Amino acid sequence: MTDAGATPGFFAQVMTIVRRDLLRERRSGEVLWVTLPFGAIALLLVPLAIGTDAPTLQRIGPGMFWVIVMLFGVLIAIRQTSAETQAQRDMVALTGLDPAAIFVGRSTASFLLLVVFQTVLGAVTIVLYNVTPTGWAVLPVVLLLAASGLALLGTLAASIVSTGRSATALVPLLVAPLSVPLLLGATQALEAIRLGRSSLVWVLLMATVGLLLAVAGILSARPLQETA
Amino acid sequence: MTSTQHRTTVWPWIVMAVAGLHTFVASMTVSPDVVQGQLSRIMYVHVPAAWLAYLAFGVTMFASAMYLWKKDFRWDRRALASAEIGVLFTALAIGLGMIWAKPTWGVWWTWDARLTLTSIMFFVYLGYLALRRTTDNLDVRAARSAIFGVLAVVQVPLVHFSVIWWRTLHQPPTLLNPEGPAMDTAMVITLLIAVASFTVIYVAMMFKRIELARLEDEVLVADQTSSGPVAGQAVTAPGLTKGS
Amino acid sequence: MSGSTTLVDLEKVSVRAGAVRILEDVSLTVHPGDAVGVFGANGAGKTTLLRLIATLQPPAGGRCSVFGADMYAADRFDIRRRIGYIGHTPGLYPELTLLENLAFVADAHGLPESEARRALELVGLSGAADRRTDHSSHGMQRRTEFARVLMTGPDLLLLDEPHSALDADAVDLVDELVHRTVERGGAAVLVSHDRDRVNSLATRTHEIKDGTLL
Numbered sequence: 001m002t003d004a005g006a007t008p009g010f011f012a013q014v015m016t017i018v019r020r021d022l023l024r025e026r027r028s029g030e031v032l033w034v035t036l037p038f039g040a041i042a043l044l045l046v047p048l049a050i051g052t053d054a055p056t057l058q059r060i061g062p063g064m065f066w067v068i069v070m071l072f073g074v075l076i077a078i079r080q081t082s083a084e085t086q087a088q089r090d091m092v093a094l095t096g097l098d099p100a101a102i103f104v105g106r107s108t109a110s111f112l113l114l115v116v117f118q119t120v121l122g123a124v125t126i127v128l129y130n131v132t133p134t135g136w137a138v139l140p141v142v143l144l145l146a147a148s149g150l151a152l153l154g155t156l157a158a159s160i161v162s163t164g165r166s167a168t169a170l171v172p173l174l175v176a177p178l179s180v181p182l183l184l185g186a187t188q189a190l191e192a193i194r195l196g197r198s199s200l201v202w203v204l205l206m207a208t209v210g211l212l213l214a215v216a217g218i219l220s221a222r223p224l225q226e227t228a
Numbered sequence: 229m230t231s232t233q234h235r236t237t238v239w240p241w242i243v244m245a246v247a248g249l250h251t252f253v254a255s256m257t258v259s260p261d262v263v264q265g266q267l268s269r270i271m272y273v274h275v276p277a278a279w280l281a282y283l284a285f286g287v288t289m290f291a292s293a294m295y296l297w298k299k300d301f302r303w304d305r306r307a308l309a310s311a312e313i314g315v316l317f318t319a320l321a322i323g324l325g326m327i328w329a330k331p332t333w334g335v336w337w338t339w340d341a342r343l344t345l346t347s348i349m350f351f352v353y354l355g356y357l358a359l360r361r362t363t364d365n366l367d368v369r370a371a372r373s374a375i376f377g378v379l380a381v382v383q384v385p386l387v388h389f390s391v392i393w394w395r396t397l398h399q400p401p402t403l404l405n406p407e408g409p410a411m412d413t414a415m416v417i418t419l420l421i422a423v424a425s426f427t428v429i430y431v432a433m434m435f436k437r438i439e440l441a442r443l444e445d446e447v448l449v450a451d452q453t454s455s456g457p458v459a460g461q462a463v464t465a466p467g468l469t470k471g472s
Numbered sequence: 473m474s475g476s477t478t479l480v481d482l483e484k485v486s487v488r489a490g491a492v493r494i495l496e497d498v499s500l501t502v503h504p505g506d507a508v509g510v511f512g513a514n515g516a517g518k519t520t521l522l523r524l525i526a527t528l529q530p531p532a533g534g535r536c537s538v539f540g541a542d543m544y545a546a547d548r549f550d551i552r553r554r555i556g557y558i559g560h561t562p563g564l565y566p567e568l569t570l571l572e573n574l575a576f577v578a579d580a581h582g583l584p585e586s587e588a589r590r591a592l593e594l595v596g597l598s599g600a601a602d603r604r605t606d607h608s609s610h611g612m613q614r615r616t617e618f619a620r621v622l623m624t625g626p627d628l629l630l631l632d633e634p635h636s637a638l639d640a641d642a643v644d645l646v647d648e649l650v651h652r653t654v655e656r657g658g659a660a661v662l663v664s665h666d667r668d669r670v671n672s673l674a675t676r677t678h679e680i681k682d683g684t685l686l
Contacts, residue, residue: 007553008582016579020565027567027604090528091563095580096553160376161362170358174376177351178383181390188394205390212382220375223296226530227371365489452492 013097017105021080022112030079031113039072039117040124047128054130061129066186069118070150070179071172076117077110077154078171081162099221103155107217110151118143135193138203142189145206149182150175152213159217159224181209237439240432247425247432251276254425258418268415270328275419276426277321278346283430284314285349285384288356292377295370301445302438304370307377309437311356313430318350341395345388352380364448478503478540479628479659480525485534487520487683494520497534498685500678502628506659507650509674510685511667517683518663519560522630525661526557538628553581556626556653560633562613566606570597570616573605577620591623592616595645610637618645622652629653629660635669647673 008016025031046064047057092102122143125131133139157174161167189202255272291307294300325343326336337343360373480502487495495517502508502525512518523529527538536543539551564573574588592601595615605613614637621629634646650660650673663680664670671677679686 006582008580012582013580016576019579020576023572024565024567085561085563087559087561087563088565089563090523090526090557090559091577093528094526094552094555094557095577096550097580156379157376160372160379161359162372166362170355170362173351173358174355177348177355178380178387180348181383181386184390184394201393205386205393209383209386212386216379216382220379223371224375227368367488 007096010098010101013101014105014108016097017102018109018112021106021109024080025109025113031076031117035072035075035079036117036120038075039068039121042068042072043121043124043128057129058131061125061131062190063187064129065121065125065131066146066183069114069121069146070183071176073114073117073147073150074154074157074172074175074179076113077107077151077175078158078168081158081167081171093225099225100218102225103159103217103221104214106159107148107151107155107214110155111148114147114151115144118147135190135199138189138193138199141203142186142199142206145203145210146182146186149206149210149213150179152210152217153179153182156213156217156220159221162224181205185209237435240435243432244429247428251422251425254418254421258414259412261412261415264332267328267331270324272418272422274321274324274328276423277317277324279423280426280430281314281318281321281346281349283427284310284317285353287434288314288353289377289381289384292374293381295374296378301366301370304366304374305438305441305445306434307374308357308360308441309434311353312437313433315350315353315357317430318346318353322346322350339395341392344395345391348387348391349384352384356380364452366445366448479506479538480661481535481537482524483535485524485531485536487517487524487529488532489520493532494683495524496683498524498683500685502659502661504657504659505654505675507654507673507675508659508661509670509677510661510663510680511665511670511677512663512680513665516680518680519632520683521680521685522557522559522632522661522663525628526555526630527552528557553624554627555630556621556624556628557630558614558617558621558632558634560636562605562610562617564605564613564616567604569602569604570608570612571601573616574620574623578623581624583623587623588619591619594622595619596641611639611642614638615642615645618642618649621649625656626653627656627658629658631660631662633664633666634662635664635666643669 043064046060050056050060122133126133135142153175154171157171157178158167161170161174185202185206189199189206192199192202251272255269258272260266261268287310288307291303291310295303295307322343329338330336356373356376359376360369363369363372478501480500482498482500485495485498486493487498498521500508500521510518510521520529524531524536525538527543531543539554541551564570565576568576571585571588571592574591575585578585578588589598589601592598595618597612597615597619600608600612603612605616608616629649631646631650635643638646650662653660660673662670662674
C-alpha cells in the first residue's frame with residue numbers, strides 16, 4: 001500500500017549514497033578547499049625543513065607523496081563522520097538502505113575524492129620535487145589500489161568509531177598502523193619498477209588488502225549500524 | 229557509588245613475585261656471554277617480553293572474535309586485560325631492545341622487520357585502547373572494540389608480510405643477527421626459564437586485570453544507574469593503563 | 473496490507489542505554505486504523521519508546537515485533553522503509569538544499585525527483601526548494617520533514633512532539649498526515665506533552681511515567 005517505488009537494488013542503493021556524498025562535498029567543498037590545500041602545503045613544508053638541494057628532493061619526493069596521501073587521505077574518508085547527528089543517522093537508517101550498500105557507497109565516494117586528491121598532489125610533487133614518474137603501465141594501477149584501500153580502511157574505521165568521543169582524532173590513529181601494507185605496496189611497487197624488477201607481488205598485496213577490507217566492511221556493516 | 233562486595237584474590241600477586249624473583253635470580257647467576265658480557269642479561273627480559281607482546285596480542289584478537297560470537301562480557305574483559313598487558317610488554321621489549329642496541333650496534337633503532345612490526349603492533353594496541361575510551365555504553369564499547377580487534381587480525385598478517393618482504397628485498401637479514409655463534413646451553417636454559425616465568429606472570433596479571441575490569445564495569449553501571457539517566461558525556465572514561 | 477494485522481506488538485519490553493534502564497515492561501499493540509497518543513513528562517521515555525517502535529533502538533528484553541518482524545532478528549532494516557518517523561530535531565543535511573535532502577530520500581525509496589518537488593509543494597515550500605537547509609528557518613525544516621513523510625507514504629507514522637514550534641498552518645499539516653495514514657489502513661503513534669492537540673487526533677491515549685506505560 002505504500003505508494004513508494006520498488007525497492008532499489010543493491011547497486012542503485014550504492015549509487016544513491018555516492019550521489020549524496022559527492023553532492024555534499026560539492027556544497028561544502030571540504031576536500032577541495034581544506035584537505036587538498038593542507039596536503040599541498042605539507043609537501044611545500046618538507047623541503048623547507050630538510051633542505052632544498054635538487055638530488056635530495058628528487059630522492060625523497062615519491063616517498064613524501066605517499067606518506068602525505070596516506071596521512072591526509074584519511075581525513076577525506078572521515079570527513080562527514082564526526083559532524084553527523086543522531087537525527088541524520090536515524091533518517092538514513094529509516095530509508096531502509098542496506099548498511100552494506102551504505103558502506104560501499106561511502107567508500108566509493110571517498111575513493112573518487114581520493115583519486116582527485118592523489119592527482120593534484122602528484123602534480124604538486126612533480127613540480128616541487130622535480131620527480132619524473134616511472135612505470136606508466138603500473139602507476140595508475142598502484143594509484144587506484146592505494147585510493148581504494150585507503151577509502152575502504154578509512155570508511156570502516158570511521159564506522160567503527162562513529163559516534164564516540166574524539167572520533168576525528170581517533171580514526172587516523174586506528175588507520176595509520178593498518179595502512180602500512182598499502183604504503184609499502186605503493187612505494188615498493190614503484191621502486192621495483194625503477195630498479196627494473198617485477199612489481200607484481202606488491203600489486204597483489206595491495207589488491208589483497210583492498211579485497212579483505214571490502215569483505216570486512218560489508219560483513220560488519222549491519223552489526224555496526226545496529227550498535228550505533 | 230555503591231560499594232560492591234568482592235574478595236580480592238591474593239595468589240596472582242604471590243605468583244608474580246615468585247616468578248619475577250625466579251627470572252631475576254636465574255638471569256643474574258648464569259655466566260655472561262663471552263662477547264657481549266653483562267649486557268647479554270638484558271636478553272632474559274627482552275625476549276620473554278617480546279614473546280608476551282605477541283601472545284597478548286593473539287589473546288586480545290581471539291577474545292574479540294569470541295565476544296562477537298558469544299556476546300559474553302567476560303570475553304570483552306579478557307580482550308581488554310590482554311591488550312593492556314600487551315602494551316606494557318611491547319613497550320618493555322622495544323625499550324630494552326633499544327638499550328641493548330645502542331652499545332651493541334651504536335644506534336638506538338634499526339629498521340629490522342621484527343622491530344618495525346613490533347612497533348606497528350604497539351600502535352594498533354594503543355588504537356584499540358583509545359577506541360575503548362570513546363564510549364561508556366558497555367554494549368557499544370564491547371561490540372566496536374571487538375570488531376576492530378577482528379579487523380586487526382585480518383590486517384596484521386598483511387602488515388607482517390609487507391614488512392618482511394620490504395626488508396628481505398633491500399637488506400640482507402644477516403646484518404641483524406647479533407648472536408653470531410650458537411648460544412651456550414646454560415644461557416638457552418635460562419632463557420627458557422625466563423620465558424616460562426614471564427608466561428606465568430602474564431596469566432597472573434590477566435587474573436588481576438580481569439578482576440579489576442569487572443569492578444570497573446560494576447562502578448560504571450552503578451554510576452549510571454544511581455543518579456538516574458546520565459548522558460554518555462557526563463561520565464569520564466577511566467585512564468588508559470591504570471591498574472595493571 | 474501485507475503480513476499480520478498487528479502493526480506493532482510489544483510485550484513486556486525493556487530498553488537499556490548502557491546500564492541505564494529507560495523502558496521497563498512496556499506492552500503496546502497498534503492495529504491498522506489506530507492513532508495512539510502517548511503523554512509523559514520530559515525524560516519519561518517517550519522518545520525512546522518511539523525510537524524502539526521505529527527499530528532505531530534495540531530492545532533489551534521482552535517480545536517485540538513491528539510489521540510482524542521480530543526486532544531481535546538481524547535484517548530488520550527491510551521494514552524500515554514502511555516507517556515514517558519525525559524526531560524532534562530535523563534529520564537534514566545542512567549544506568544541501570531542502571529539495572536535495574528530499575531527493576536523497578526519494579532516490580533511496582526508488583522514487584523520481586519529481587515526487588520530492590511535489591511533496592514540497594504540498595507543505596507549501598515550493599518557493600524555498602532550492603534554499604540551503606542551514607539558511608532555512610526551523611519551521612521550514614520541520615515542514616520538509618513532513619514533506620518527506622508525505623512523499624514516502626508510510627504504513628506506520630511515528631511523531632515525536634509533532635506540534636512543537638509550528639505555526640497554525642503547519643499544525644493542520646500534522647492532522648492531515650495522521651488522517652491520511654490512518655485512512656489508508658496504516659496507524660500513527662504520537663508522543664507529546666500537549667494533551668489537547670493530541671486528544672483531538674488520537675483514537676486512544678496512554679501515559680508514560682518513569683519508563684513504564686500506564
